[in-house]
Amino acid sequence: MLWMIPGRRLLKEHDCTLIEIKQEIPGFDHFIGSWVYRGNINLVVDVGPANSAGKLIEALMKMNMERVDYILLTHIHIDHAGGLAEFLEHFPMARVVCHDKGIRHLVDPSKLWEGSQKVLGEIAEAFGPPEGVKEKMCIPHTQAQAHMKNLVVIETPGHAPHHLSFSYGKNLFAGEAGGNYFPVRDMDYLRPATPPRFFLKDFLESVDKLMALGDQRICYAHFGDAPNSRQMLKRFRAQILRWKQVIQKEMSPGSNDLVMRCVDSLLEKDHDLKAFRYMDPDTQKRERFFMANSVRGYIGFLQDA
Ligand SMILES: [Zn+2]
Numbered sequence: 001m002l003w004m005i006p007g008r009r010l011l012k013e014h015d016c017t018l019i020e021i022k023q024e025i026p027g028f029d030h031f032i033g034s035w036v037y038r039g040n041i042n043l044v045v046d047v048g049p050a051n052s053a054g055k056l057i058e059a060l061m062k063m064n065m066e067r068v069d070y071i072l073l074t075h076i077h078i079d080h081a082g083g084l085a086e087f088l089e090h091f092p093m094a095r096v097v098c099h100d101k102g103i104r105h106l107v108d109p110s111k112l113w114e115g116s117q118k119v120l121g122e123i124a125e126a127f128g129p130p131e132g133v134k135e136k137m138c139i140p141h142t143q144a145q146a147h148m149k150n151l152v153v154i155e156t157p158g159h160a161p162h163h164l165s166f167s168y169g170k171n172l173f174a175g176e177a178g179g180n181y182f183p184v185r186d187m188d189y190l191r192p193a194t195p196p197r198f199f200l201k202d203f204l205e206s207v208d209k210l211m212a213l214g215d216q217r218i219c220y221a222h223f224g225d226a227p228n229s230r231q232m233l234k235r236f237r238a239q240i241l242r243w244k245q246v247i248q249k250e251m252s253p254g255s256n257d258l259v260m261r262c263v264d265s266l267l268e269k270d271h272d273l274k275a276f277r278y279m280d281p282d283t284q285k286r287e288r289f290f291m292a293n294s295v296r297g298y299i300g301f302l303q304d305a
Helices: 050-062 084-090 103-107 110-120 122-127 141-147 200-211 229-250 258-269 271-278 281-304
Strands: 015-020 033-038 042-045 070-072 095-098 138-140 152-155 164-168 171-175 180-184 187-191 217-220 224-226
Touching: 015 050, 015 217, 033 171, 050 084, 050 122, 070 164, 095 103, 095 141, 095 164, 103 138, 110 122, 138 141, 141 152, 152 200, 180 217, 180 224, 180 271, 187 229, 187 271, 187 281, 200 229, 217 229, 224 229, 229 258, 229 281, 258 271, 258 281
Parallel strands: 042 070, 070 095, 095 138, 171 217
Antiparallel strands: 015 033, 033 042, 152 164, 164 171, 180 187, 217 224
16 A cells, blocks of 8 residues: 655656545545656556646656646546646656547537536535547557557446546556545555435456456555455455345335435445444535435446346
8 A cells, every 4th residue: 555745756767656645525535646756657547636636746846847748547536637737737658548438528518517516516626627628648548558558458338438448568457437445543444435316236246357467466546555456456355235125125115305315224234344434524525425426326226226
């Protein structure tokens, strides 16, 4: 488990580290970041929100990272791709690998911003509105291998319809396809990120695709890593099915406060969430917010089923 505080450490060759991009939102410490790989080619996986793009650029400068060859986008949500336009101004030689169906939203992010405001409310305002980027800066994911022959691109729809995962140099950049995973004191915490619209089958198929790869280090967007991807994904797969059971049980007709009751029930029954009780109140508030969103995904899915 490691992340780095900007400016504290220089990357070695072939090093791959998570840089935290500090947010000005209570409870959002150690939650938003970019994975940075330095080798023959330099990679940055996700660039964080628009409002904090300057902080990421500054952190990379302090690491003497003067060249970024590729930005790999796991998905286009504003906490992952919002800072792209400013980032590309500072690293104009960098090219952006993105799902081919997501590129138009990078070029014109107006709909993406509208949707983000609806779902995230004041969190979206804190992240800031993304600006458009030139289409010629983007490489459709289907063509990425022609640029980087050692890059494995895996389509992992679920958290978002155009979510991608990447394997490079024995690192599996899973974005949110393997959930959110981070340390809490001497424990760890694993939570599904399944906002509406959530489709269980697609989600599980994506997890299975990642499990079928060789065992490697798994790098989570939110927020940390683990040395053994297969074991972590197996654990996550079981949790996805556990949530279905718990939520299904709570769904009796005419019940009030269904979402919050499901969140409470999951916190009580899911051992992978056990570390919740040791989080500070602001972090708990953030986690409740995102859990509620994930639960809404499940409820929508189960109502349609
Ligand atoms: Zn995210």
